[in-house]
Amino acid sequence: DIQMTQSPSSLSASVGDRVTITCRASQSISNYLNWYQQKPGKAPKLLIYGASSLQSGVPARFSGSGSGTDFTLTISSLQPEDFATYYCQQSHKTPPTFGQGTKVEIK
Amino acid sequence: QLQLQESGSGLVKPSQTLSLTCAVSGTPIISGGYSWSWIRQPPGKGLEWIGYIYHSGSTDYNPSLKSRVTTSVDRSKNQFSLRLSSVTAADTAVYYCVRVSTYYDSRGYLVGAFDIWGQGTMVTVSS
Numbered sequence: 001d002i003q004m005t006q007s008p009s010s011l012s013a014s015v016g017d018r019v020t021i022t023c024r025a026s027q028s029i030s031n032y033l034n035w036y037q038q039k040p041g042k043a044p045k046l047l048i049y050g051a052s053s054l055q056s057g058v059p060a061r062f063s064g065s066g067s068g069t070d071f072t073l074t075i076s077s078l079q080p081e082d083f084a085t086y087y088c089q090q091s092h093k094t095p096p097t098f099g100q101g102t103k104v105e106i107k
Numbered sequence: 108q109l110q111l112q113e114s115g116s117g118l119v120k121p122s123q124t125l126s127l128t129c130a131v132s133g134t135p136i137i138s139g140g141y142s143w144s145w146i147r148q149p150p151g152k153g154l155e156w157i158g159y160i161y162h163s164g165s166t167d168y169n170p171s172l173k174s175r176v177t178t179s180v181d182r183s184k185n186q187f188s189l190r191l192s193s194v195t196a197a198d199t200a201v202y203y204c205v206r207v208s209t210y211y212d213s214r215g216y217l218v219g220a221f222d223i224w225g226q227g228t229m230v231t232v233s234s
Contacts, residue, residue: 049218096219
């Protein structure tokens with residue numbers, strides 16, 4: 001299985017901050033990388049697919065980049081509704097696998 | 108508006124079989140061209156993929172669960188189901204049914220993603 005490792009596991013930030021989350025794959029996955037946002041008690045929500053394509057309806061302050069093994073999710077200006085846990089997921093090979101999550105908390 | 112709704116046994120005894128159903132509204136489950144999936148999340152932990160039901164009707168399962176998992180589709184009811192046998196406490200989790208869509212990415216390649224999720228249903232394995 002392809003292992004996905006996110007860093008950091010958690011971070012504290014303030015409203016308006018620029019936030020960056022990193023995801024590393026144990027082997028090359030080209031651009032087959034998706035990002036999800038999960039709020040407490042809710043199902044995950046697709047934010048970005050194909051490493052950098054924004055899902056319909058997702059605010060433009062979210063962006064993704066990277067290819068191969070190293071990927072980044074950036075929130076350009078953190079908003080109150082963005083405090084949540086973020087997961088990366090590879091769709092290059094079955095079984096699809098997720099990172100362990102990054103919890104973004106209020107500073 | 109596409110909606111997925113899980114239902115089934117919320118409490119299962121160890122060694123018994125967990126059974127869940129996902130009712131799909133807003134799109135035909137097979138002819139709609141989508142694939143479907145089950146994903147679970149133990150309390151306070153991350154996400155684990157369980158299996159796919161492809162639009163062709165074929166299936167694919169996580170090797171770690173393959174010996175215990177069965178999925179099926181009921182076209183007449185527009186729903187799909189999950190059965191997980193010989194459960195233990197480690198199978199306690201929120202179980203999600205999910206739609207899998209394919210998109211053209213910025214390079215023009217087709218990529219798959221879990222785009223529509225049910226609200227999830229908590230299953231506890233305990234005697």
